[in-house]
Amino acid sequence: MGGGRRLATGGHTTTVLDWAEPALTLGRELARQAPSEALRTARWQRLAIGDGVALPDGTDLVTVSYVLGELTEADRQAVVAEAARAAQAVVLVEPGTPDGYLRIRWARDRLLAAGLRIVAPCPHGASCPIEPGADWCHFAARVRRSSLHRRVKGGSLPYEDEKFSYVAAVRFDASPAGARVVRRPQIRKGQVLLDLCAPEEGLGRTTVTKRQGPLYRAARDVAWGDVWPPEEPAR
Ligand SMILES: C[S@@+](CC[C@H](N)C(=O)[O-])C[C@H]1O[C@@H](n2cnc3c(N)ncnc32)[C@H](O)[C@@H]1O
Incomplete structure (x- = not known):
């Protein structure tokens, strides 16, 4: 991205922009060991x-x-x-x-x-x-x-x-996930409390109890930020 300028990618698949040279130098250095090839081969461009x-x-x-x-x-x-x-x-x-x-x-x-x-x-x-x-x-x-x-x-x-x-x-067709866990789950004896943002209900808390079997096991594993319920219920 650039202030008043058009970004030319020069054939690179990934371009990283920052207006500060020290930030680019540090990023370049860190990216050298990145697992992602797109990042290792990125172009680092100074641009406002x-x-x-x-x-x-x-x-x-x-x-x-x-x-x-x-x-x-x-x-x-x-x-x-x-x-x-x-x-x-x-x-x-x-x-x-x-x-x-x-x-x-x-x-x-x-x-x-x-x-x-x-x-x-x-x-x-x-x-x-x-x-x-x-x-x-x-x-x-x-x-x-x-x-x-x-x-x-x-x-x-x-x-x-x-x-x-x-x-x-x-921009393409994609369905959003189910509900999202919006707080760190609270694990209690025999139950897990999940604060969720759900498609229809909005914000709310759900309690998953041991009696719910596989769903309870999944709730014990679910993390803040995950989708709920998991697409593949835990067995
Ligand atoms: C908090 S750092 C985040 C760096 C990096 N994006 C990251 O997520 O780790 C903010 C960066 O934004 C850059 N920056 C601030 N205003 C900018 C602008 N108008 N154009 C380009 N870079 C800008 C600063 O130089 C700084 O490196």
Whole structure:
């Protein structure tokens, strides 16, 4: 993506954009050991994203990760609009804070207005049932921390549970998953409490008890952020 410029991919399957050279250098370094070939062979391009951004038509996937919050409102609008115009799939990620969630909520509305279908985390394309200010939709991913990270952040654990909010949308036919587990499941004696966002019912809690057999075993394994019920029930 680029401010007033058209992005040329130069035959690379993946292009990573950032306007700061140190960020690109670090990313390049990390990507060298990445399991994904698309990342190992990515092109790292210094470019400001914002108003005037122009992506190649027919781009398969645009991800905008932890950046929307750093843009002006006009730039944010331009970036989301261009991603929605050019890509078959768009994934936007922000920090899992109330503000990060509100930016994702706003962007989700823009993606829907542009004709895309929401495939995650929401199990529907209707309005988000969360009352703004009362709660925020977010998930967590365990991220390994190097000793440098630990020193910089003053932590002692070799990992951190990074909280994030996200939305994934596609231009093609795709049905959203069932319900989504929107809080860490609570495992009690003989029962699991699941906070769900469901297609029809919206937000609510369901209790899965031992008497439900395979479903109970599946509930014990399900994680915050997973789809519920699992597509393949545990045996
Ligand atoms: C919090 S970091 C996230 C980096 C990376 N996207 C990730 O998910 O790990 C935000 C990055 O956005 C870049 N950035 C901020 N505003 C930008 C803009 N207008 N154009 C391009 N990059 C920008 C910063 O240089 C910084 O590297």
